[in-house]
Amino acid sequence: MALLPLLAALSGNLAHMSRAVEVYEPFRAGLPPLGRYWRSLWARRSFISEYAKSELHASHYDSVFGQLWLVLNPLLLSAIYFVMIKIISGSGDSTRYAHLTASLFLFYLVSNAMNSGTKSVTSSENLILNTAFPRIALPLSTTIVALFKFLPTIPVFLIIKFSLGLDFGINMLWGLVIVFIALVFGLGIAILIAAANVYIRDISNFLPYLNRVLLYLSPVLFEASSVSDNLAFLKAVNPFFPILNSWSRAMVHNEALNWAEVGSAALWAFGTFLIGTYLFLSREREFAVRV
Amino acid sequence: MSDQHKSGEIAVSVKDLGLIYKTTIDKKLSLTNRIKNLGRGTKQTRIVNALDGVNLDVDYGSVLGVVGANGAGKSTMMRVISGILPPTTGRVEVYGKVSTLLALGVGFNKQLTGRQNVILGGLASGLSRDEIEHHFEEIADFAELGEAIDAPMRTYSSGMYARLGFSVAVTVKPDILIVDEALSTGDARFKEKSLEKLKELRGDNRALILVSHALGTIREVCNDVAWLHKGKLIQRGKPNDVVDAYQDFLAVGKSAVVNEDV
Numbered sequence: 149m150a151l152l153p154l155l156a157a158l159s160g161n162l163a164h165m166s167r168a169v170e171v172y173e174p175f176r177a178g179l180p181p182l183g184r185y186w187r188s189l190w191a192r193r194s195f196i197s198e199y200a201k202s203e204l205h206a207s208h209y210d211s212v213f214g215q216l217w218l219v220l221n222p223l224l225l226s227a228i229y230f231v232m233i234k235i236i237s238g239s240g241d242s243t244r245y246a247h248l249t250a251s252l253f254l255f256y257l258v259s260n261a262m263n264s265g266t267k268s269v270t271s272s273e274n275l276i277l278n279t280a281f282p283r284i285a286l287p288l289s290t291t292i293v294a295l296f297k298f299l300p301t302i303p304v305f306l307i308i309k310f311s312l313g314l315d316f317g318i319n320m321l322w323g324l325v326i327v328f329i330a331l332v333f334g335l336g337i338a339i340l341i342a343a344a345n346v347y348i349r350d351i352s353n354f355l356p357y358l359n360r361v362l363l364y365l366s367p368v369l370f371e372a373s374s375v376s377d378n379l380a381f382l383k384a385v386n387p388f389f390p391i392l393n394s395w396s397r398a399m400v401h402n403e404a405l406n407w408a409e410v411g412s413a414a415l416w417a418f419g420t421f422l423i424g425t426y427l428f429l430s431r432e433r434e435f436a437v438r439v
Numbered sequence: 440m441s442d443q444h445k446s447g448e449i450a451v452s453v454k455d456l457g458l459i460y461k462t463t464i465d466k467k468l469s470l471t472n473r474i475k476n477l478g479r480g481t482k483q484t485r486i487v488n489a490l491d492g493v494n495l496d497v498d499y500g501s502v503l504g505v506v507g508a509n510g511a512g513k514s515t516m517m518r519v520i521s522g523i524l525p526p527t528t529g530r531v532e533v534y535g536k537v538s539t540l541l542a543l544g545v546g547f548n549k550q551l552t553g554r555q556n557v558i559l560g561g562l563a564s565g566l567s568r569d570e571i572e573h574h575f576e577e578i579a580d581f582a583e584l585g586e587a588i589d590a591p592m593r594t595y596s597s598g599m600y601a602r603l604g605f606s607v608a609v610t611v612k613p614d615i616l617i618v619d620e621a622l623s624t625g626d627a628r629f630k631e632k633s634l635e636k637l638k639e640l641r642g643d644n645r646a647l648i649l650v651s652h653a654l655g656t657i658r659e660v661c662n663d664v665a666w667l668h669k670g671k672l673i674q675r676g677k678p679n680d681v682v683d684a685y686q687d688f689l690a691v692g693k694s695a696v697v698n699e700d701v
Contacts, residue, residue: 169532169533169534170522170532170533170537171530171531171532171533172519172520172522172525172526172530172531172532172533173525173526173529173530173531174525174526174527174528174529175525188565191565192562192563192565194562194567194568195559195562195563198558198559198562198568199559199562202548202551202555202559206550206551271548272547272548273547274547275547275548275559275560275563276523277518277523278518278523278547279521279523279560279563279564280521280522280523280564280565281563281564281565285563348469348470349469350469350470350471351470433524433525434460436518436523436524437460437461437462437487437524438462438463
């Protein structure tokens with residue numbers, strides 16, 4: 149007889165115990181539980197897209213002139229560089245110009261991801277102090293912004309290539325693989341530098357120089373094939389080298405990819421992404437007291 | 440979503456909570472500063488003992504007021520309960536849906552409009568788009584911002600900020616609602632309105648944690664008060680007892696000024 153209420157009490161207790169309980173405990177060094185982190189990040193996917201959308205809106209992406217400016221900026225740069233090349237080396241044909249434009253566009257994808265990712269965490273101080281969410285959503289969404297800013301440059305490049313009378317071919321589709329690799333690389337750098345900027349705030353002062361050095365050391369103003377042997381080490385130490393050279397090979401020269409080079413590009417990209425993500429995740433629980 | 444909780448059931452259990460963190464002395468730590476201080480032996484970080492062995496249980500149906508001087512660790516404790524800061528020692532268990540969007544988080548991006556900020560803040564805290572849209576009208580109405588809701592938040596006055604923050608915090612009704620000093624700026628009428636709202640939100644199926652310097656409000660709204668000082672729990676009990684003790688400690692007496700401010 150007395151069993152029933154006891155059972156009821158017990159089941160009540162069980163229901164009580166099984167209710168969604170959040171437990172916050174001191175974290176061990178290293179990564180947070182990855183499964184839980186991923187689920188919580190997945191649940192924020194509309195935050196990521198909405199944040200990217202509002203950033204794009206703020207830069208007038210949804211207006212014609214906003215998009216025009218996005219394209220115009222690297223386009224004018226490529227024109228300036230082309231004139232420079234012509235003056236300095238006295239040579240420069242239409243392939244050279246196509247290479248210059250295509251490479252600049254892709255370089256800007258990574259460089260935009262890096263630049264906008266830098267302050268993605270530190271500028272969201274208020275949100276970080278007052279809301280619990282996976283912080284990696286911030287550099288993720290600035291990288292999406294960089295990708296969207298890159299997209300309109302593809303048709304522009306195709307138009308340029310067409311009007312220069314260069315060949316189109318099926319090998320150009322390999323470009324998609326390279327864009328993906330470049331995007332992963334850009335995301336990796338964005339995540340890495342966003343975390344670093346929490347601890348070293350003047351990174352953004354070095355960025356213009358870093359950008360410039362990377363640009364000049366990458367096969368943008370020159371073609372990879374023209375690099376002399378004593379500078380060949382650049383190919384090994386500069387992650388942009390395999391990425392941009394593969395890109396130019398597919399998009400400009402309409403050649404099949406060199407898979408060793410693609411492998412090296414992918415290794416750089418995923419390596420940067422993994423290292424960046426590891427550093428970010430292992431540090432992000434400290435961000436709230438550091439921003 | 441919240442009717443499953445019964446009065447008296449435990450909502451939040453804080454056990455032996457300690458939080459120690461390192462923070463920079465210069466607000467912005469830069470490489471130039473790091474290099475400048477290299478070898479000089481000047482410390483650039485200091486250890487903050489924000490919370491120290493705090494034990495606290497909050498039951499459903501109760502309204503817990505948290506009082507304490509500036510720097511007592513009140514906001515820090517709320518951030519631990521919301522899962523924003525991980526504790527250094529101890530354990531926090533939360534039985535239910537806690538408001539992870541503290542009022543101050545609204546308006547994190549001043550370039551965006553009030554509407555965008557509310558939506559983004561809500562999405563970041565894990566609400567679905569439907570939930571936010573469902574509540575949005577109510578939030579905008581309560582905040583009384585009118586057309587300013589679609590203006591960039593850099594154009595807002597501090598009162599408008601506070602009103603929007605409070606509206607978001609109280610409208611998206613979580614099981615465990617944390618309101619952290621969001622009432623302190625706002626005109627008298629809005630203060631009155633917020634007070635009414637808080638009273639309305641007191642219910643059996645919800646736990647309310649109210650952090651405030653407004654001792655009058657604490658006495659009026661809460662049925663349980665905790666007094667924190669320098670990271671330690673000094674006293675816990677009936678509102679009048681604890682607030683009296685706290686006021687004696689502050690030696691401010693029960694003057695009108697302390698009681699009046701919401």
